[in-house]
Amino acid sequence: MTVDDTAPVPTRAGPPASRAGAPIRIRDVDISFGEFVAVRGASLDIAAGELVCLLGPSGCGKSTLLNAVAGFVRPAAGEVTCGDEQVTGPDVARGVVFQSAEALFPWLTVRQNVAFGPQMRGVPKAQRDAVVERYLAMVGLAHSAERFPDQLSGGMRQRAQLARVLANDPSVVLMDEPFGALDAQTRLVMQVELDRIWRETGATIVFVTHDIGEAILLGDRIVTMTAGPSAAIKKDYRCDLPRPRDLTDPACAALFRELREDIGAEVARTLRAQGLDDGHDGRPGTGHPGGERTEAR
Amino acid sequence: MTVEAPTVPDRTRASAPSAPRRNRWARLTRIGLSVLSVLLGVLIWDLVSRNYTAFFLPSPRLTLEGAVELVRDGTLWDSVSASSTRILTGWLLGVLVGVPMGLLMGCIPWLRLMLDPYIQFFRFVPPIAFVTLAIIWLGPGEASKVALIFYTTVFIVALNTLAGVLSVNEIRMRAARALGAGPVRSLVSVVLPSTVPHVVTGARLAMGNSFLTIVSAEIVAAQSGLGSLIWTARNYAKTEWVFVGIIALGLLGYLFDWILRLVTGRTLRRYGVTF
Numbered sequence A: 001m002t003v004d005d006t007a008p009v010p011t012r013a014g015p016p017a018s019r020a021g022a023p024i025r026i027r028d029v030d031i032s033f034g035e036f037v038a039v040r041g042a043s044l045d046i047a048a049g050e051l052v053c054l055l056g057p058s059g060c061g062k063s064t065l066l067n068a069v070a071g072f073v074r075p076a077a078g079e080v081t082c083g084d085e086q087v088t089g090p091d092v093a094r095g096v097v098f099q100s101a102e103a104l105f106p107w108l109t110v111r112q113n114v115a116f117g118p119q120m121r122g123v124p125k126a127q128r129d130a131v132v133e134r135y136l137a138m139v140g141l142a143h144s145a146e147r148f149p150d151q152l153s154g155g156m157r158q159r160a161q162l163a164r165v166l167a168n169d170p171s172v173v174l175m176d177e178p179f180g181a182l183d184a185q186t187r188l189v190m191q192v193e194l195d196r197i198w199r200e201t202g203a204t205i206v207f208v209t210h211d212i213g214e215a216i217l218l219g220d221r222i223v224t225m226t227a228g229p230s231a232a233i234k235k236d237y238r239c240d241l242p243r244p245r246d247l248t249d250p251a252c253a254a255l256f257r258e259l260r261e262d263i264g265a266e267v268a269r270t271l272r273a274q275g276l277d278d279g280h281d282g283r284p285g286t287g288h289p290g291g292e293r294t295e296a297r
Numbered sequence B: 001m002t003v004e005a006p007t008v009p010d011r012t013r014a015s016a017p018s019a020p021r022r023n024r025w026a027r028l029t030r031i032g033l034s035v036l037s038v039l040l041g042v043l044i045w046d047l048v049s050r051n052y053t054a055f056f057l058p059s060p061r062l063t064l065e066g067a068v069e070l071v072r073d074g075t076l077w078d079s080v081s082a083s084s085t086r087i088l089t090g091w092l093l094g095v096l097v098g099v100p101m102g103l104l105m106g107c108i109p110w111l112r113l114m115l116d117p118y119i120q121f122f123r124f125v126p127p128i129a130f131v132t133l134a135i136i137w138l139g140p141g142e143a144s145k146v147a148l149i150f151y152t153t154v155f156i157v158a159l160n161t162l163a164g165v166l167s168v169n170e171i172r173m174r175a176a177r178a179l180g181a182g183p184v185r186s187l188v189s190v191v192l193p194s195t196v197p198h199v200v201t202g203a204r205l206a207m208g209n210s211f212l213t214i215v216s217a218e219i220v221a222a223q224s225g226l227g228s229l230i231w232t233a234r235n236y237a238k239t240e241w242v243f244v245g246i247i248a249l250g251l252l253g254y255l256f257d258w259i260l261r262l263v264t265g266r267t268l269r270r271y272g273v274t275f
């Protein structure tokens, strides 16, 4: 519900030039909803400017952890810091791209949506227009600026969300399965675009996904989570393969198999916990890396 | 709204080339059917009325003559304008007070909890039950009638606005917060626009209820208005005046609702108001 939560939102009317990303520290974080403990003892360090993919089985607590970094939920224990500050609530320095395009304001045009953040921060009109123009161009929406969100395709809506977040010049961008609702082709285009935009802005990005291929294409690091309840960080994979990446590349394929085994084991645990059959042992053998998608570009 | 709109872009999408013609046909068919249905109704009324006295059931023709009579001596116009003025005044005041009330109730949980018992209670007390009190407290003049319309409107509009606030998309609120909107700006820039369709629905419902209320109030205490016209017809044994009054009420309500839909549908379309 509405407008009565947590701390006031500090504003920041900094220069529109890209700011270097901020580091994120997640320390022994527990998050519970009433009795239910969704996340327990999660710790993760993310360096400034890194693109980290958070990978885990459905329902394990990825969104919950991301929401804690965003400041939407407060950890019951532990702490999250971003830059030098402890996270106590939402802040313009931490932009959030949501999975659902409902996050856009349907009564505003794309341009007005993108201008929303700078307007809230009190950026003067001339400067605001320049910033909006710049990020609309960056995400390729300059020609659709006067349209309303419901007149855009799914991919365009997610671009609009991204532009809206970038217009606030955040040092951290948190993305919760932003391309989850897109078709495979559009998703591929968006992944390539994100890769470019990330390098242009230099922001730290935390990217939640349950698509292993997507994680490999994008991540500097890929962090897996254990199945919930009481989910935690399971394993941390460094991924410094050259970009743009190609899932059919042997090194990518090997990482893909490793990750699938890792996640598969967690899915199997979940299913067993739910009393379902355990024919799913998570071993490779069905399908092959990049089955749905053979190339990054 | 705090967000300025330099140009209001055209929201209508281009439609297929054959669509306008098909739409026109569909429209004509709709209007034709409505007209046909009304004519049929009048015909049946006429046939039935032949079996009864004019006092019991006046014919359409007699009713028309009654209407002409009332128009000539100005009574009909006076009644319509008296009732309309009361309805519009009370309804407008009710909307102006009801919307902020609903917004505040939606955003301030303790306020909602405090007002809840009253709302649950007065939900079941129709405005007609207050006619006597309104006259005792506010006198037999305009104020009592306007107050009753206000009562019925404020209630419906506030409750609908409240429902709208409570159903504001949580993701949208989070997005606004993360983009730098504090509580007050979120209320103005996100909650209020999200609530517009609920407000319009509430205002329309309230308009309907205002008509129900005004007639009862005018029957009990008024020298003017459609309710008074209907009631005084009894003294002259002019049943056709009752019919004229009823038809005028129906048409007036239809007109008001049509204007409301037209205006809101045009101006508030971007907020999701569609008719």
Ligand SMILES: Nc1ncnc2c1ncn2[C@@H]1O[C@H](COP(=O)(O)OP(=O)(O)OP(=O)(O)O)[C@@H](O)[C@H]1O
Pocket (backbone or CB within 6 Å): A033, A036, A038, A056, A057, A058, A059, A060, A061, A062, A063, A064, A065, A210, A228
């Ligand atoms: N507001 C809430 N109230 C109660 N339980 C919640 C709430 N939000 C999440 N949970 C629970 O916490 C667990 C983790 O949910 P979360 O949404 O973080 O999963 P996820 O990893 O993002 O899943 P998915 O990939 O399907 O989006 C789930 O068991 C969910 O039921």
Ligand SMILES: [Mg+2]
Pocket (backbone or CB within 6 Å): A062, A063, A064, A176
């Ligand atoms: Mg999720």
